[in-house]
Amino acid sequence: MSAPLLVFFLLAALAVVGALSLILQKHPIHSALSLIVVMVSLAGLYLLMGAEFVAAVQIIVYGGAIMVLFVFVIMLLNASAEEHTDFSKLAKFGGLPLALALTGLLAAAMIRNGGAVPNSSTPDALASTTDISIMLFSTFVYPFELTSFLILVAIMGALVLAQREKKT
């Protein structure tokens, strides 16, 4: 087994274990920590594919900013272990088989048609950060500008939602 394949299986196993742990943990803070494990191992996979910039953004934005936001909210709301009610049994026995069927269907489609996808010859021949930035500011410049507008709306939305109600 070649070295990249070995690294892939190691990181893939780590990601799947982290995702399983997210489901099995009862306390939200433990789920958040397992999600960080998934994100870091995905960043490793991006590096393996030669996408350094995406890997760095994954660590900084996902592992850093978004997960800190989650942990912050969990701490702020003093979240405790989740309680199970009668209805969640229905979700467990009805929803779980359906979601597993979805996984099987997706994986089967990937296995059957995935062979048609060509494997790239050299991973680091294409992915340079310079090329990504040139593309981002030429071909995708309008989506990029719209993105800033989206962030502005998100900031205002978060502020309006989270502010304390005025006592009148």
Add this chain to the structure above:
Amino acid sequence: MVPTQYYLILSAILFGLGAVAFVVKRNIITIFMSIELMLNAVNLAFVAFSQAKGKLDGQVFVLFVIVVAAAEAAVGLGIIILTARNRRSLNIERVDLLKL
């Protein structure tokens, strides 16, 4: 070289696990985290296809997905804080105003 197919299968597995978590979990914050997991699985597929085709469009699109995820997390967590303040609970079974 790792075949692109392997990445796609891993992406499918992660997406499925995210869907399972979305259905099974009862805590509103954990449900939100499972959405992030599904977005991550899709990002992995994007980068894998980008590498397979030898084009960078997929990687640029991943950046946009990450931006949308960040905006969604900010607004969604604001909604969660508001809900938790009004209902005094993070269990989604308690949020049942629309239920008959």
